Amino acid sequence: MSAAPNEPVLLRRDEGRVAILTLNRPRAMNALSGELIDALQAEFDRLAADREIRCVVIEAQGRAFSTGHDLREVASRKDYAFHHDLLTRCSAMMLSIQRLPQPVIAKVQAIATAAGCQLVAACDLAVASTVATFATSGITNGLFCGTPSVPVGRNVGKKRALDMLFTGQFIDAEAALRDGLVSRVVAPDQLDRETMALANQIAAQPPRQIASGKAMFHRHMEMTIDQAYALATDFMAGALQSEDAQAGIDAFVNKKPKPEWKGK
Numbered sequence: 505m506s507a508a509p510n511e512p513v514l515l516r517r518d519e520g521r522v523a524i525l526t527l528n529r530p531r532a533m534n535a536l537s538g539e540l541i542d543a544l545q546a547e548f549d550r551l552a553a554d555r556e557i558r559c560v561v562i563e564a565q566g567r568a569f570s571t572g573h574d575l576r577e578v579a580s581r582k583d584y585a586f587h588h589d590l591l592t593r594c595s596a597m598m599l600s601i602q603r604l605p606q607p608v609i610a611k612v613q614a615i616a617t618a619a620g621c622q623l624v625a626a627c628d629l630a631v632a633s634t635v636a637t638f639a640t641s642g643i644t645n646g647l648f649c650g651t652p653s654v655p656v657g658r659n660v661g662k663k664r665a666l667d668m669l670f671t672g673q674f675i676d677a678e679a680a681l682r683d684g685l686v687s688r689v690v691a692p693d694q695l696d697r698e699t700m701a702l703a704n705q706i707a708a709q710p711p712r713q714i715a716s717g718k719a720m721f722h723r724h725m726e727m728t729i730d731q732a733y734a735l736a737t738d739f740m741a742g743a744l745q746s747e748d749a750q751a752g753i754d755a756f757v758n759k760k761p762k763p764e765w766k767g768k
Contacts, residue, residue, distance in 0.1 A: 514543035521558040521707040522700065523551060523606075530566025535574035536619050541594050548600040555767070558707035558714065560604065561699060562627060563611040569636070572618025572652075575645070594619060595651055598626040602722050605715035607706050611699040612636045612677075612686065618649055621685075625655035628718065630686035631699045632677040638685060640665075641672040658725075659685050710748040710765040717743075 515526040525547055527534040534540075551557055564570060573594070578587065601608045610616075610627040617639045624630050624638065640656060642649040649656075649669055657665040660683040668675065677689045690698045706714065720739045724732035743749055751763040 512543065513537065513540045514547065516547060518557065519700070520704065521556060522561060522703045523547075523554075523557045523559075524561045524563060527562070527564040527570060530564075530568075532574065533568035533571040533615075534564045534566065534620070535571055535577075536594065536623070537574040537577050538590055538593065541590075541597050545593065545597045545600060548597065548604060551606060552600075552604055555711070558606055558709075558711050559703040560606050560608045561611050561703050562608065562623070563699075564613065566614075568614050568620070569610070569612045569616040570620025570623055571615060572620045572622075572642070591651060595654075598622060598651075598655065601626045601628070603719075605711075605718070607714065607718060609699060609703055609706075610686075611695060612638075613692070613695055617641045617674075619652055622649075622652035622655055625652070625659045625685060629688075629702070630680075631688045631690060631695065631702060632680060632686040633692045633695045634677050634689055635692055636677045636680070636686075637674045638668075638677075638680050639672055639674040640668045641674070643670065644672040656685070659683070710746075710752070711767045712746060713743060713748060 511528060513527075513529050515528050517524050517526075525544070527540065529535060529537065529540060551560060573590075578590070581587070607628045610624045610630040612624055612630055612632040613636060614633070615637050616624050618641055621638050621640055640649040640652050642652070653665060653669055656668065660668075664683050667673075675683070675685075677686065680686045681689045688698065688702070716739070720735060724735050727735065748763075748765050748767065755761065755763055
């Protein structure tokens with residue numbers, strides 16, 4: 505079971521400078537089938553070259569954000585090559601989120617488990633409803649969540665991640681916020697408005713600074729602190745030469761109206 509007949513598994517609509525991608529397999533709890541993984545990858549490839557879109561939101565139809573890999577598809581084949589290919593495509597798709605120039609926000613209305621929790625963790629930001637829940641629950645089905653452990657561990661730290669990975673237990677939205685898996689928690693009836701407000705606030709910032717700053721941040725998080733400071737110093741010295749930064753600083757110092765960002 506997947507999307508309704510003749511409907512794509514992934515929908516896209518653009519609202520101003522924000523692209524909204526909607527997981528559209530509600531009858532399958534938005535499980536990440538190979539088809540959905542490939543559709544997400546194709547949209548990320550398009551977005552990587554789109555200079556009009558400045559922020560991306562990933563949302564989902566139905567009563568789940570995503571329950572992870574489609575276990576019916578996984579169980580349909582027993583061979584290593586099939587499973588390795590599926591997981592390789594999924595990992596590449598997750599990495600594409602980090603490599604996009606636009607910040608990516610997960611809008612989590614409900615349950616996110618296993619690779620669905622991985623998708624939340626892979627996004628730059630996540631806004632969750634108070635009723636959303638999260639788990640790396642593969643272990644309860646006999647399978648340690650190996651690939652989800654990569655971004656989840658980087659979000660919440662070793663001990664919290666291993667607690668989730670070893671037990672498969674669910675955490676609620678407040679615990680996810682406390683641990684760093686999500687960045688904001690809002691009431692269910694505020695989720696759409698608050699997520700779009702955040703996306704539009706980001707989209708209104710200087711696009712070149714956002715894109716290069718995102719890339720710099722993800723690079724330095726994998727470095728030693730000395731290396732990170734060296735990278736950030738070079739980044740900021742270069743950023744200060746940009747037209748947008750010079751115009752913004754001039755407006756602040758001389759009490760002028762905020763300039764229109766040119767992405768230069």
